[in-house]
Amino acid sequence: xxxxxxxxxxxxxxxxxxxxxxxxxxxxxxxxxxxxxxxxxxxxxxxxxxxxxxxxxxxxxxxxxxxxxxxxxxxxxxxxxxxxxx
Numbered sequence: 068x069x070x071x072x073x074x075x076x077x078x079x080x081x082x083x084x085x086x087x088x089x090x091x092x093x094x095x096x097x098x099x100x101x102x103x104x105x106x107x108x109x110x111x112x113x114x115x116x117x118x119x120x121x122x123x124x125x126x127x128x129x130x131x132x133x134x135x136x137x138x139x140x141x142x143x144x145x146x147x148x149x150x151x152x153x
Contacts, residue, residue: 084137094130112148129153 096102098114107127108115118126131148135141141149 092134095134098130098132110151113151 091099093102097104097116104119105117106114107117112132113129114132115127115129118128129152131145131152133145133148135145
């Protein structure tokens with residue numbers, strides 16, 4: 068029940084996937100510095116910042132700077148950045 072239809076996280080994910088590419092994501096806005104974030108580390112490929120609603124004493128996000136809209140879009144050209152983010 069919790070994961071069916073338009074309810075819950077699955078519904079949110081389905082709606083987000085359908086809207087992908089129509090406007091900047093929160094992550095692209097953080098990279099562009101148009102949304103404030105506590106940045107912990109940054110290099111040419113990755114950005115690390117604190118989660119705004121931490122679920123643990125240490126909670127941060129690591130994202131690639133190059134947009135990768137879906138995991139299925141990761142290709143051989145993304146091997147280095149994928150490794151750095153993990």
